[in-house]
Amino acid sequence: EIQWGEDGRPFHFLFYTGKQSYYSLMHETYEKLLNAQKYQDQLIAQDLPPQKNKRNLAGSRWLTKIELEEMLLEKLTDNDYSRFILLLEKLMTLPCGDMEEKYVQKFSKEVPVQLQKVVIEPLKYDERGVAFSTAEGGRKTARATAVVYDNGTGKITVNGIDILHYFPVLQDREQLLFPFQFLDRVGKHDMVCTVSGGGRSAQAGAIRLASAKALRSFVTEKEVEFMRQAGLLTPDPRVKERKKPGQEGARRKFTWKKR
Amino acid sequence: DDKLLTEPLSHPDFFNVKELFSLKDLFDARVHLGHKKGCRHRFMEPYIFGCRLDQDIIDLDQTMQHLQLALNFTAHVAYRKGIILFISRKRQFCHLIETMARECGEYAHTRYWQGGLLTNAHIQFGSGVRLPDLIVFLSSLNNVFESHVAIRDAAKMNIPTVGVVDTNCNPCLITYPIPGNDDSPSAMELYCKLFRMTIIRAKDKRRQSEVFDELR
Numbered sequence: 001e002i003q004w005g006e007d008g009r010p011f012h013f014l015f016y017t018g019k020q021s022y023y024s025l026m027h028e029t030y031e032k033l034l035n036a037q038k039y040q041d042q043l044i045a046q047d048l049p050p051q052k053n054k055r056n057l058a059g060s061r062w063l064t065k066i067e068l069e070e071m072l073l074e075k076l077t078d079n080d081y082s083r084f085i086l087l088l089e090k091l092m093t094l095p096c097g098d099m100e101e102k103y104v105q106k107f108s109k110e111v112p113v114q115l116q117k118v119v120i121e122p123l124k125y126d127e128r129g130v131a132f133s134t135a136e137g138g139r140k141t142a143r144a145t146a147v148v149y150d151n152g153t154g155k156i157t158v159n160g161i162d163i164l165h166y167f168p169v170l171q172d173r174e175q176l177l178f179p180f181q182f183l184d185r186v187g188k189h190d191m192v193c194t195v196s197g198g199g200r201s202a203q204a205g206a207i208r209l210a211s212a213k214a215l216r217s218f219v220t221e222k223e224v225e226f227m228r229q230a231g232l233l234t235p236d237p238r239v240k241e242r243k244k245p246g247q248e249g250a251r252r253k254f255t256w257k258k259r
Numbered sequence: 260d261d262k263l264l265t266e267p268l269s270h271p272d273f274f275n276v277k278e279l280f281s282l283k284d285l286f287d288a289r290v291h292l293g294h295k296k297g298c299r300h301r302f303m304e305p306y307i308f309g310c311r312l313d314q315d316i317i318d319l320d321q322t323m324q325h326l327q328l329a330l331n332f333t334a335h336v337a338y339r340k341g342i343i344l345f346i347s348r349k350r351q352f353c354h355l356i357e358t359m360a361r362e363c364g365e366y367a368h369t370r371y372w373q374g375g376l377l378t379n380a381h382i383q384f385g386s387g388v389r390l391p392d393l394i395v396f397l398s399s400l401n402n403v404f405e406s407h408v409a410i411r412d413a414a415k416m417n418i419p420t421v422g423v424v425d426t427n428c429n430p431c432l433i434t435y436p437i438p439g440n441d442d443s444p445s446a447m448e449l450y451c452k453l454f455r456m457t458i459i460r461a462k463d464k465r466r467q468s469e470v471f472d473e474l475r
Contacts, residue, residue: 004389015366016344016391
């Protein structure tokens with residue numbers, strides 16, 4: 001595209017810089033900055049209180065370098081881009097009028113605020129009028145679903161089998177009882193769970209997570225926060241690490257021989 | 260048409276640039292203040308009036324003569340519809356110079372100078388580019404206190420240069436040097452005002468002469 005007229009004179013006054021649109025943008029932004037500074041000086045001269053800008057800091061982001069390149073139809077370097085963003089940030093700190101606000105909004109985009117607040121489900125009531133809640137949990141390859149009933153005696157059934165028979169080891173039974181012990185509700189709830197996959201310890205961990213999640217509906221928000229800080233509500237992300245070629249296991253190397 | 264172009268050349272001061280400034284104006288704008296004695300460039304010694312408390316003072320009589328020649332030359336270039344490019348690498352005055360160039364209808368370059376802008380213009384811009392006919396340096400040093408590359412490039416491409424040279428600058432390759440201060444805001448505003456007025460005056464005169472020609 002030709003950027004000069006018939007007599008040879010270029011159209012844009014910054015043509016000889018090479019990056020005319022980028023530098024004209026910097027020129028305009030700097031002009032807005034100077035106007036804002038003059039405005040601030042006027043306010044100070046009139047002894048008015050300094051205005052504080054109400055801009056939602058969380059909901060907006062600046063244009064990326066690629067988007068700016070598309071806007072200007074010119075290539076930019078990283079240095080140029082960062083300088084422009086710094087200028088905009090500096091402009092933001094000063095009290096501006098409406099014109100400058102509209103100008104700055106051209107270069108900012110809204111970010112949808114991702115509110116992923118965990119919703120605590122309300123209690124459900126079965127035919128006998130007893131409150132219960134259901135939840136799921138997992139650990140390694142084991143997946144469990146737990147149904148916690150109110151007004152109980154502390155009986156826990158896993159896959160139709162009592163826990164004493166299903167988990168002969170004391171450690172697994174302790175894991176199951178941990179959420180109830182933490183909330184001081186050891187003998188007050190009944191639990192019926194189903195679990196599949198994984199090994200002995202993984203199934204115990206899965207049922208523990210499921211029961212803790214189920215108990216959230218019975219308990220105040222403060223206690224939910226305590227449970228979360230105790231680590232009862234966080235699924236354990238550890239899984240079996242893959243074996244790599246050239247090694248005997250995931251980490252163990254073959255025996256090193258000097259000769 | 261020929262008469263339009265040759266008539267201004269017969270007068271020594273066709274555009275009457277002498278009335279735009281006086282010695283008092285230069286003094287009030289602090290144009291005579293130079294840098295310290297240690298920063299002095301060897302080739303600037305003829306232009307320096309003296310040294311007071313280690314600070315160099317530029318001879319304003321010589322500045323007046325050089326300024327008159329330089330403004331006369333820019334006026335002639337603007338009268339013949341030449342392209343004028345203002346260059347300065349001083350960050351404080353970048354905005355001022357760009358606004359001044361925009362108001363005159365001429366061009367400015369107050370940013371980082373890419374290597375082949377003048378010497379490699381056909382590849383950087385396109386094949387039919389017209390290079391500037393005059394380059395005006397409002398500060399002939401770059402940010403590292405060395406001579407601006409454009410001075411050398413303009414000399415290579417046979418483009419005449421006008422430049423404000425301070426006591427630490429090299430006035431060698433500049434065709435119309437103007438010894439004067441390039442650091443004070445008042446001095447820079449004065450230069451901008453003078454250049455703007457000369458260019459606008461020259462362009463108006465050109466338009467008037469063309470109108471007179473058409474009427475005849």
